[in-house]
Amino acid sequence: MLAPSVRHLVFARDDGQPLDFIPGQFIQVHFQYPDGTPTKRSYSLATIHDHALGPGEAVEIAVSYVPGGAATALFQAMDEGQQIMASGPYGRFCLMPNDANRRYLLVATGTGVTPYRSMLPKLAELMRTRDIEVVVLFGCRSPAEQLYAGDFLAFAESHPGFRYITCFSREMPAAPRPDDRSGHVQDVLPELAPDPDGDIAYLCGNPNMVDAVFEALKAAGLAVPRIRREKYVSGK
Template identity: 70%
Template sequence: MPVHFPLKLVARRMLAPTVGHYQFVRDDGQPLDFQPGQFIQIHFQHADGTEARRSYSLATIHDHTLGPGDAVDIAVSFVPGGAATALFEGLDIGGQLMGSGPYGRFCLQPGDHNARYLLIATGTGVTPYRSMLPQLAQAMAGRGAEVVLLQGARTPGELLYSEDFHSFAEDHPGFRYVPCLSRERPADPHPDVRHGYVQQHLAEFAPDPARDIAYLCGNPDMVDACFEALKGAGLPVPQIRREKYVSSTPVKR
């Protein structure tokens, strides 16, 4: 059985019109350390008393071992009428939720020797990649790995954590940040901004089984489409690591 622990809200802000950034600390004096790419579960009750849980990938830029009092970040999508949405919208600073974890294996692997990572995300599925940035920097500096991040959103205002990825790209020449916008482009777009869905632009980057490992996280339709495209390009299944977000819940595939 998972061990539940109290989480105290210490900060929050809006990332996009329907997505909030929430920062928690464990409220029992214990650390909440995790591997970049993992998620925690939030446990609560529906109005009829039935037990419920939702999973949220940890977005914390993870560059050290977290100790007691160190905060972790998650991104929460607000869905009209959703039970979890009501839970988070009604939570004040200092308020407490019950959590468990961390869980999951959607992580960079120490034995990887690939020349390039293809990171693909939609919506809050981009949060694991934010936490991986220090590890990606080490892979680029230590073994010359390249990284391409394709992030799908409808509008520029819905590109979660884009300021972090833009800044990282400026400081790391081996990192390429490619926002893919399906509805609205910025007035003065960067040359790497694309119009359309991430799966429409994946072929541009010529996935190569001899050098690539791909990560897929987000909308199930996107994950399935990109998975098939990567297999079609010759990538074996072990080189395609994926999680699907169903009702804000990462599902390991």
Template identity: 70%
Template sequence: MAIQHFPLKLVSRRMLAPTVGHYTFVRDDGQPLDYIPGQFIQVHFQYADGTATKRSYSLATIHDHALGPGEAVEIAVSYVPGGAATALFEGLDIGGTVDASGPFGRFCLMPADSNKRYLLIGTGTGVTPYRAMLPQLETLMRQRGVEVVLLFGARTPVELLYGDEFRAFADKHPNFRFVPCFSRELPENAHPDVRRGYVQQHLAEFAPDLAHDIAYLCGNPNMVDACFETLKECGLPVPQIRREKYVSSK
């Protein structure tokens, strides 16, 4: 899959949380972006002094790749006070363009996997790759009965990115379990799968098993490191633990 440079034109945006926006683009050169769910793109821009810089964003696009590469390019952008990338995205009007490159990364579901269960663990915008994976997971659940547990950490209910989508997907698919973990505030009338605390505190509840599981870790580096150690203690070998750390940049 060739890495390309291309212009992205903003089609729509909406707020996912008080400090996270969901941005939908299309390639302004008329070409599709052929990618594998779990990959990311980079957006290139300049600081006020003219220095070139870039930021990485996992693709959140839900697309059925059996139908070919999709048109939409969707990302979730965290707003950082005083951040250069935040200023870029907040100041971008509908129809405006940014310069991007990609796709990059190997944080993807592997065709050769023969596991019985995926443990998907994320915090914040680290959940965006899992949103993009939903069509693939749906196929795997149908074709070989794979089970999926998504443990997603947020501080409060309003910061649970794509929470309604994941809950609707879980309601529709018995093999998919959505377990939101809230560190500061629980929602009213919480679903039975809601937990209080951090994702790493609840990982052992799902009894990670080296014979059946492959785990994905994405988001806050402290969470990734803590869950990585827990999974190793549970006996999962390192090749069955796939990681991507999100480091916040201004």
């Protein structure tokens, strides 16, 4: 459990082959409602692959438990060795090879931070080859809901151009870090002084947050093509 209502799950393809994907993409899990009606849910891949060494075999996702949710019932009952059916990868919420920016602003709430975890090796390469800066601005309610914080903090320690800011909307940590903030991600955005010429922003997670930050970035002068969005909507 990454948080009281978020579970980290690791799968492997049953044919033993790796799942090659572009960081930022997602898979769709296919299953049935109790009445037999087929349905599916999408999950961003949290897997960290170093493509310099080739893709690995793990397929990692983070699943939010929604009370009464059909996918929640599926994953809560899942034990080691059980199988799911999935398709993909899909999606274009990825780092673009011709980007000429000076900084990435990666904004997320909840499990919206999972694609940024998968992007870490590529971000390390870009920071080394293009000397860019990266800011992850993550919003959650309390310290118990910091998803993958250990991975981002360790990455920040070894990469001086990387900054990890956490915004707590309800409860601050007992011993806050210098980059811990009280409030929502959109409240902290002005502190980062979004630059219309130098920044490209990625927004992932709660639709209300995505819309609010999108409007704030447009007001700061960022062109719409420099703001890339993926909204997460919980389904029953």
